[in-house]
Amino acid sequence: MKPATSANQAAHLPFAQAFVGPRGHSLLPGGFGKAITAVGPWSPMAVRGAGWRLWDDTGKELIDLHGNFTANIHGNAHPAIVAAIENAAQCGLSFGLPNHYEIEHARRLVDRLAGLDQVRYTNSGTEATQLAVRLARARTERSAVIVVNGSYHGWSESVLPTLGARANRGIPPGMRSETIVIGFDDVEGLEAAIASTPERFAAIVLDLLPNRIGMVQPSDAFVQRARRLCDLHGMALIVDEVISFRLARGGLTTARRLDADLVCVGKLIGGGLPVGALVGKPQWMGELDPLGRNSLEHGGTFAANPVTMAAGVATLDLLDEDALVRIAALGQRLRDQLAEPLSRHGWEPRGMGSLCRLYPVFVTEAAEVAEQQRRLWWALYERGVLVAKHGVCAISTVMDEAVIDRAVAAIDDAVKVLS
Ligand SMILES: Cc1ncc(COP(=O)(O)O)c(C=O)c1O
Structure with missing residues (x-):
């Protein structure tokens, strides 16, 4: 060749x-x-x-x-999705009040993801993984996260180091040192990373079909070990389903019966419009309750806008x-x-x-x-x-x-x- x-x-x-x-x-x-x-x-x-x-x-x-x-x-300009967008848009594009479409959309997501009961919307998959990591850090009051070499989770600072030296540009060394990169499917590497200082780690972030690695699945031994270590040391198991959610009704998390704490979704769930979402267990998601005493700060002018939510509802109903x-x-x-x-x-x-x-x-x-x-x-x-x-x-x-x-x-x- x-x-x-x-x-x-x-x-x-x-x-x-x-x-x-x-x-x-x-x-x-x-x-x-x-x-x-x-x-x-x-x-x-x-x-x-x-x-x-x-x-x-x-x-x-x-x-x-x-x-x-x-x-x-559903391909380009699917008539049912375009109609849903037109209907929603005729009543206004985005508001400073909640809208009914976000409830409808969230209902569909939790229905697909067994055991995960609450949803917070973002405008991209990048923001969803970024929010998941920050939430885990805030709740555990720890700083480090474990990610898998070569897995892409969007372009925020905590998860970019998976892509190697060039991707570290612009990330302060102090921050970079809080992201521990282990090898793909490396059970021993995972255990070794945590063994000496488990109290440092807030979360393990996994993709069950990492595209950049070549679309291969990590073994059950690896993902179940990650779950066990999270249980042992009080870390969050974060699964990035931004791409893989299209592979099964509840993504690969459900198909592989993995008990994730937080699942990040995006892409298809917006029907072609910008979107991301974090779906999780209430004990973790409670940190995001805006009325909570010490609630985690999270913004998003266009998050959960009715047009994206309506497009996403139509898309999920067709799927x-x-x-x-x-x-x-x-x-x-x-x-x-x-x-x-x-x-x-x-x-x-x-x-x-x-x-x-x-x-x-x-x-x-x-x-x-x-x-x-x-x-x-x-x-x-x-x-x-x-x-x-x-x-x-x-x-x-x-x-x-x-x-x-x-x-x-x-x-x-x-x-x-x-x-
Ligand atoms: C697995 C995975 N996570 C996160 C992202 C980031 O999503 P977005 O491009 O919507 O920010 C991507 C984007 O391709 C992705 O493939």
Whole structure:
């Protein structure tokens, strides 16, 4: 397999070259208003989406397997979600009073997450994990948290050190030292981290299908040990389901019968609008009672706004067991059909349920993996398939087998051409 040099990269990416040129991007640092959409110096722009289709500003039609980083679980502009947004918006966009939609939304979340009875809303998944960590720190009156190397939990200071040295920039050393990073699925590392000073730790933060690590699941031995250690030492077990909530009715926490104290959700639960939420046991969530004597400070001008909440209610109502089973089967079809052809070129379709990550196993360094996935991104774009830049494909409920088969043909061809 060839390493990606700029020369062979250019040879493989004639389509990318078409986007080189002034497009008003100089108004934005590096050309991007949203950093995670950067897949090279320039990018095509989205102008419209409908169902599983998306069109860019050259009129090119794409199969949208990206779904805005897995959030759009019912595809683009689903009529029921758009109608819910329109209905809510006609009565006002955001208020300085609570609204009924937030109760309806929270009811649906706690109904899906057994044992967790209260919800606090934020405007992003980042804020949800940030709030979970601060809440755990406040309640335990301890400062350190344990996170898993490579797991992404958003970009707040306490959880960013999982991504290595570059991600530590801008984090004061004192703060950095309060985040202890252990290896993926490393039971001994977890025990060793806590053993000498258990009284230091407020929480363990887990993702049950960490995307950046390559969408692999930690073992039962690891997650149950984390639960046991939290019980032994009075720490909070925080599970980040911002992506994985789409995999089962109550996310992987429920599917794996894990007794979490606090679960962070986001992405799909806002129906395509900005959202995050913390769902937890009342003994922890009570810290957030605004009328409590020593309540934890938490703001959010737009949190739980009626438009997002209405979109989320419509989305969750559409996402019943049948829909979940159907998209999981489509995901399995995608992975099954890709396994053999991709293996011939050193790629693997990883993931589970409605999530798949196209992973280059012929390279080992994280930077090389990212580069191969970036090259694949462009090769797929040229063939009319949009995936997220880490090779993540997210199936939406508006897809069917024919769409998956078209995507399989394009992915197969793209990987062949790149090898
Ligand atoms: C597992 C996980 N947690 C947290 C986040 C942060 O969510 P947001 O981008 O909404 O801030 C992400 C975002 O991709 C994520 O994948």
